[in-house]
Amino acid sequence: MTSRLVLWDIDLTLIDAPGFGPRWYREALAEVTGDELAEMPETAGRTEAAIAADVLRRHGRDADEAAVAALYAALATAVAGSRAELAERGRALPGAARAMTALAAVPGVAQTLVTGNLAEVAFHKLDTFGLHHHVDFDIAGFGDTSPHRHDLIAEAVAKAAAKHGAPWPPEDVVVVGDTPHDVAGALRFGAIAIGVATGRSSAEELSTAGAHAVLPDLADTESVVAAILHHPTPTR
Numbered sequence: 001m002t003s004r005l006v007l008w009d010i011d012l013t014l015i016d017a018p019g020f021g022p023r024w025y026r027e028a029l030a031e032v033t034g035d036e037l038a039e040m041p042e043t044a045g046r047t048e049a050a051i052a053a054d055v056l057r058r059h060g061r062d063a064d065e066a067a068v069a070a071l072y073a074a075l076a077t078a079v080a081g082s083r084a085e086l087a088e089r090g091r092a093l094p095g096a097a098r099a100m101t102a103l104a105a106v107p108g109v110a111q112t113l114v115t116g117n118l119a120e121v122a123f124h125k126l127d128t129f130g131l132h133h134h135v136d137f138d139i140a141g142f143g144d145t146s147p148h149r150h151d152l153i154a155e156a157v158a159k160a161a162a163k164h165g166a167p168w169p170p171e172d173v174v175v176v177g178d179t180p181h182d183v184a185g186a187l188r189f190g191a192i193a194i195g196v197a198t199g200r201s202s203a204e205e206l207s208t209a210g211a212h213a214v215l216p217d218l219a220d221t222e223s224v225v226a227a228i229l230h231h232p233t234p235t236r
Helices: 020-033 048-058 065-080 083-089 096-104 119-128 149-164 180-189 203-208 221-230
Strands: 004-008 109-113 173-177 192-196 213-215
Touching (some): 004 096, 065 083, 065 119, 096 221, 109 149, 173 180
Parallel strands (some): 192 213
16 A cells, blocks of 8 residues: 655645735734835745744844734734635636545545645635645644744654654655745655646756656646655655
8 A cells, every 4th residue: 555645835836826925914014013014025935934034024023922923813814804805816726626636535645734824824725725625734734833844844744643643754755845945845854855837946946956756737637646656765
């Protein structure tokens, strides 16, 4: 039986929410500090822990625990309040639902998330597009854990091991994402890295970053499943 713990990234891997990130931060920053968002840092492949602290500092605010927690809460509220518009203007990327459904039918496969998003934000995004059904949120690695993506992978694997009652070897862990940050996190953990060129990074950039396999998108379900289930385990 094939054993795989599949860790999905969300933004530009499973869904596209164009322009919503800066909008949500604009609303959250105004709510927490009264400041107008003047500058938005790079977000691709980064975690909320890194982004939130960066936003606060760029606007002359301390990024202490209380300030970051307040920004998280306001961010989650902003996302929840815009779900109808997200459903209208955003989209699930082609093949995402089919790939997740196909993997859910394979014995020995568990699917969860390693995402820079907060847990509440991740749920709103996936639930809006009907992609939450096959994801085990209880064992996910979320973006408030650490500024470093590999820490989120370690968190998810530890949760999965605790829930399933056995360690999950790194060579049976598959990270699927659209940025070199996703690839780097997987490689640091010793996991299989699958790059999907549906974001701002090209297939060549993902390959150069060290991805074990690179897909143009998730549209070809057979190719996605084959890459995840049958790619040779990385040597350590």
